[in-house]
Amino acid sequence: GENVEQHPSTLSVQEGDSAVIKCTYSDSASNYFPWYKQELGKGPQLIIDIRSNVGEKKDQRIAVTLNKTAKHFSLHITETQPEDSAVYFCAAIRNTGNQFYFGTGTSLTVIP
Amino acid sequence: DAMVIQNPRYQVTQFGKPVTLSCSQTLNHNVMYWYQQKSSQAPKLLFHYYDKDFNNEADTPDNFQSRRPNTSFCFLDIRSPGLGDAAMYLCATSRDLKGETQYFGPGTRLLVL
Numbered sequence: 001g002e003n004v005e006q007h008p009s010t011l012s013v014q015e016g017d018s019a020v021i022k023c024t025y026s027d028s029a030s031n032y033f034p035w036y037k038q039e040l041g042k043g044p045q046l047i048i049d050i051r052s053n054v055g056e057k058k059d060q061r062i063a064v065t066l067n068k069t070a071k072h073f074s075l076h077i078t079e080t081q082p083e084d085s086a087v088y089f090c091a092a093i094r095n096t097g098n099q100f101y102f103g104t105g106t107s108l109t110v111i112p
Numbered sequence: 113d114a115m116v117i118q119n120p121r122y123q124v125t126q127f128g129k130p131v132t133l134s135c136s137q138t139l140n141h142n143v144m145y146w147y148q149q150k151s152s153q154a155p156k157l158l159f160h161y162y163d164k165d166f167n168n169e170a171d172t173p174d175n176f177q178s179r180r181p182n183t184s185f186c187f188l189d190i191r192s193p194g195l196g197d198a199a200m201y202l203c204a205t206s207r208d209l210k211g212e213t214q215y216f217g218p219g220t221r222l223l224v225l
Contacts, residue, residue: 031211032211034213034214036216041219041221042218042219043116043118043202043216043217043218043219044155044202044216045216046213046214046215049213051211089154089155093211094211095210095211096210096211099157100155100157100214102154102155103154104153104154105152105153105154
């Protein structure tokens with residue numbers, strides 16, 4: 001099955017700085033890669049996703065990049081704000097099924 | 113707004129006392145999922161329904177059951193909760209299988225006394 005590794009497990013940045021979270025996956029058949037933000041006591045919320053036919057996608061301060069050859073994808077948050085503080089999960093999914101293989105999560109703290 | 117709703121948000125039960133968690137959706141999605149999430153861990157899939165077809169994960173304990181009486185509602189039944197079943201339970205939906213986005217509800221935090 002798929003194995004998704006996520007790094008770092010914790011990340012602290014100063015407000016206004018950028019944050020980068022990286023995930024690697026093992027199954028070359030995976031072709032859909034969502035990112036979720038989970039605030040304390042809440043359910044995960046989809047913040048951005050990318051499919052294997054593109055290398056980069058951006059939505060305001062959030063961007064995701066995908067390198068299919070190297071089997072890794074990254075979340076980039078620019079101009080971080082305190083409200084970006086949360087746990088972020090990456091996931092990898094094959095087009096032939098809907099088993100979400102989640103990464104282990106990154107706890108992001110933005111220091112005002 | 114179309115959404116996934118879970119009730120209650122917090123549930124306290126006693127060791128061994130059956131408990132039911134509820135999920136409803138207004139997205140009209142075909143697939144509904146139940147996940148268990150323990151502290152500082154990723155969500156773990158318990159089972160899912162594709163329409164009325166039930167799919168159980170191989171390592172989901174028999175203590176966990178589910179019902180989906182119609183498209184909008186799905187229930188998680190824990191027949192005899194143990195202390196190890198205390199967790200956040202997340203419901204999610206997707207339009208279909210095969211590489212579709214999953215949308216999560218706010219979760220129900222279960223406490224077992």
